[in-house]
Amino acid sequence: MKNRLKVLRAERDWTQADLAEKLEVSRQTINAIEKGKYDPSLPLAFKVARLFAIPIEAIFTDEVEVDIS
Amino acid sequence: MKNRLKVLRAERDWTQADLAEKLEVSRQTINAIEKGKYDPSLPLAFKVARLFAIPIEAIFTDEVEVDIS
DNA sequence: AGTTTAGGTCAAGCTTACTTTACATTGGTA
C-alpha cells in the first residue's frame, strides 16, 4: 500500500511532527506509514483524508510497496 | 465507523459467507464489521471498494456507531 | 565546536484486527 503523505506534507511545508499533531498520533506512526512499515487503520486514513480534504483513494493506493531491504 | 456492507450485500443477494469468500476473509470478520465490532484494515477496505466498484467513502463513513449494549 | 531541527529506527507494551473452532438462534421449508 503506497501513499502520498510525504508529498502532501511537503506541499504544505509540514514536518512529520506537525502532521502527527494534527492527526493526534505519534511522530513515529507518521514516519512508519510514510516509510511503508505498515498501513494506517481505516479511522486514521479517514482522518488524513479529512485533513487534506481529498478522497482516501487520492492519498492511499492498493499498489504494493517494493521492499528494498 | 458505520458501513453499508449489509445493504450492498442485500442488493446482490449475497450471504455473509459469500462476501467473506470473495474478500478472502472469514465469515466472522464480515459479521463483526457489519455489527460494528471493529473496523476493517485499510487494505481490506480497499478490497471491499474494489469488489463493489465504488469509493471507500461510499461504503464506510466517519460516523461513530451507537453502542446498544 | 556546539546546538537545534528533521528524520530514521529500535524495544517493550498495549489495543485492535483477524483466525479457527465451536455452539446457539432464527426463519423457512420438507
Next chain:
DNA sequence: TACCAATGTAAAGTAAGCTTGACCTAAACT
C-alpha cells in the same frame, strides 16, 4: 416436527497498528 441455511456470538491465539521513551545521523545555524 425435524432439518437446514443464514446469522450471531464466544474463547483463545496470532498479527498488525499504535504508544512512549530513547538514541542516532545529517544538515543548518551560532
